[in-house]
Amino acid sequence: NSDTGDNAGGTAGDDKIVLGFSQVGAESGWRTANTTSVKEAATEAGIELKFDDAQQKQENQIRAIRNFIQQKVDVIAFSPVVESGWDTVLKEAKDAQIPVILTDRAVDSADKTLYKTFLGSDFVKEGRLSAEWLIEETKSATGPVNIVELQGTTGSAPANDRKKGFAEAIAANPNLKIIASQSGDFTRAGGKAVMEQFLKANPKIDVLFAHNDDMGLGALEAITAAGKVPGKDIKIITIDAVKDGMQALADGKFNFIAECSPLLGPQLMDLAKKVHAGEEVPARIETEETTFTQQTAKEALPTRKY
Numbered sequence: 688n689s690d691t692g693d694n695a696g697g698t699a700g701d702d703k704i705v706l707g708f709s710q711v712g713a714e715s716g717w718r719t720a721n722t723t724s725v726k727e728a729a730t731e732a733g734i735e736l737k738f739d740d741a742q743q744k745q746e747n748q749i750r751a752i753r754n755f756i757q758q759k760v761d762v763i764a765f766s767p768v769v770e771s772g773w774d775t776v777l778k779e780a781k782d783a784q785i786p787v788i789l790t791d792r793a794v795d796s797a798d799k800t801l802y803k804t805f806l807g808s809d810f811v812k813e814g815r816l817s818a819e820w821l822i823e824e825t826k827s828a829t830g831p832v833n834i835v836e837l838q839g840t841t842g843s844a845p846a847n848d849r850k851k852g853f854a855e856a857i858a859a860n861p862n863l864k865i866i867a868s869q870s871g872d873f874t875r876a877g878g879k880a881v882m883e884q885f886l887k888a889n890p891k892i893d894v895l896f897a898h899n900d901d902m903g904l905g906a907l908e909a910i911t912a913a914g915k916v917p918g919k920d921i922k923i924i925t926i927d928a929v930k931d932g933m934q935a936l937a938d939g940k941f942n943f944i945a946e947c948s949p950l951l952g953p954q955l956m957d958l959a960k961k962v963h964a965g966e967e968v969p970a971r972i973e974t975e976e977t978t979f980t981q982q983t984a985k986e987a988l989p990t991r992k993y
């Protein structure tokens with residue numbers, strides 16, 4: 688529709704919006720569900736999607752964004768693997784007058800005009816909700832409760848924020864102690880390897896707080912191999928609530944999950960249309976989420992979509 692004052696750019700003809708999307712990678716069940724959501728929603732919305740998988744490397748994401756700029760896409764969206772180091776490439780997009788949408792993860796750029804909006808979860812809250820469950824669960828504990836923490840990708844918004852939310856919430860309870868904390872990079876293999884080390888180094892572990900389901904699922908193998916019963920000897924708290932995590936919770940191997948929804952596709956397409964049309968959008972759009980116990984996981988599982 689060249690006569691409606693449409694923005695310039697785009698490579699798919701007159702009225703199809705072209706969206707360049709730089710995905711973090713395929714590190715977890717959450718990420719796979721997120722990718723599916725974005726792809727399906729683009730088709731549904733009639734948006735041409737240029738999809739790039741950065742394999743969890745910032746340099747790949749920067750390269751992808753530069754390619755999108757060169758191809759003159761209409762809108763760029765990306766899920767930044769880490770929080771820092773984006774100012775230069777975001778400035779390039781701005782100079783090319785291509786609006787940018789942050790999905791899922793935030794950047795720490797001081798200049799908020801470098802992107803139009805940030806669509807995603809409140810990760811600090813997820814950490815806090817995880818801690819609040821634990822505080823309630825252990826309120827009658829007499830001795831120290833030893834916690835080990837599997838952090839997400841170092842420098843990523845969800846790892847930074849979940850750690851922060853959890854630590855702040857347990858701070859007033861001297862009983863609750865994080866005795867070891869390390870990154871498992873949001874992957875099953877990482878969760879398993881780091882949990883093996885934790886178990887070797889610490890004879891008494893009461894609780895595992897894993898920043899996502901996948902690391903918790905990897906840790907299950909290490910815990911079982913060490914002759915301990917997950918969900919009983921070691922209580923397990925995770926974040927995401929993807930299918931395999933929910934199954935582990937329903938089976939009594941996990942104890943609590945704070946949900947983080949990967950189904951951002953439809954909202955992202957809606958935002959892409961709006962920013963492309965030059966409409967104002969809210970600077971921050973938060974995903975709605977809940978939490979699950981073993982009982983509520985059993986109830987929710989049959990109708991879970993991912």
Ligand code: GYE
Pocket residue numbers: 714715716717718791792845873898899900901926927947
């Ligand atoms: O929790 C984790 C994934 O950024 C919210 O990334 C996302 C996180 C999610 O690898 O499983």
